[in-house]
C-alpha cells in the first residue's frame with residue numbers, strides 16, 4: 001500500500017512529539033536516556049511547549065506506574081503478567097526507560113504505521129544500549145518494521161483496520177485474561193469518529209480487566225480551539241475526531257457507551273494543578289523563565305486525559321485521578 005499525504009502528515013506529528021520530548025530532557029524537565037536516538041536534528045522548544053510536554057509525560061507516567069503497582073487478590077495466583085498495548089506508539093521510549101529504571105514489564109506491545117515501525121526497528125536494531133534491553137535473542141526485521149522479543153513487541157498495524165489489530169493481538173500473544181493497560185496518546189483524534197469508536201470497542205471486547213487511557217485535544221469551538229484545528233489542517237492532518245468528542249463528558253461517554261464500565265476525564269489545566277506532584281511541579285517551574293501564563297492556561301484547557309476501566313477483579317481500585 002502506498003502512503004497518502006495525510007498519513008505522512010500524521011506520521012510527522014510523531015517526529016514533532018519526539019523532538020519536543022528531547023527538548024524537555026535537555027532542559028531537565030523529564031528523564032529519558034533513549035529519546036535522543038530517535039531525533040536527527042534536535043530543536044530547542046519554547047518554555048510553554050516544554051511545560052506542556054512535561055505535564056503530558058508526567059500524568060501519563062503516573063497512570064503507567066499506578067498500573068504497574070496495582071494488584072488484586074483475585075489475580076495473584078499465579079502473579080499477573082501485566083500487558084501494555086500502545087496504539088500509535090510512535091517513537092515512544094517508555095519501554096526502554098522503564099527497563100533502565102528496573103521495572104518488570106511482561107509484555108509491552110507497540111503498534112504504529114509500518115513506515116514508523118520500520119524506522120523504530122532500524123534505530124533499535126542499530127543501538128546496543130537499546131538492543132540489550134530486549135533480552136535474549138530478539139527477532140528484529142527492519143524491512144517489516146517488526147520486533148518480537150521476550151518482553152517487547154513492535155508491530156506494524158493500521159488502526160483503521162480491526163483485522164490488523166486482531167493480528168497484533170495474536171502475534172504479540174496478548175492474553176484476554178491478564179490485566180492490560182491500553183494507551184493512545186494523541187492518536188484517536190486523528191481518526192474518523194466511527195474508526196476511533198471501533199478501536200475503543202475492540203479493546204473492550206478483547207480484554208477482561210483493562211484500562212484504556214487517551215491523551216488528546218478538546219474544545220474545538222472557541223478561538224484557541226479553532227486555531228488548533230486550522231494549524232493541524234494546514235499541515236495536512238486534520239483532527240477528524242474533535243467534533244465527535246469535543247468535551248470531557250463526550251470523551252467519558254465514548255468509553256461507557258462502548259463496553260467500558262466507568263470512565264473519567266480531566267483537562268490538562270486541572271491535571272497540572274491537582275494531579276501532578278506539587279514538589280515536582282515546583283522543580284520544573286524553576287527551570288526556565290516563564291511569562292506566558294494566560295496562553296499557558298488556555299492551551300492546557302484544550303488538552304485532556306480520559307480513561308475507561310473494565311474491572312471484574314478490583315484490580316484497578318487504586319488506578320486513576322486522585
Ligand code: SAM
Nearest residue numbers: 011013014017088089090112113158159185186
Ligand atoms: N503516541 C506517541 C507519543 O505520544 O509520542 C506518538 C503520537 S503522534 C502525535 C501520533 C501517532 O499515531 C503517529 O506515530 C502516527 O503514525 C500514529 N497513527 C495515526 N494514525 C494511525 C493509524 N491509522 N494506524 C496506526 N498508527 C497511526
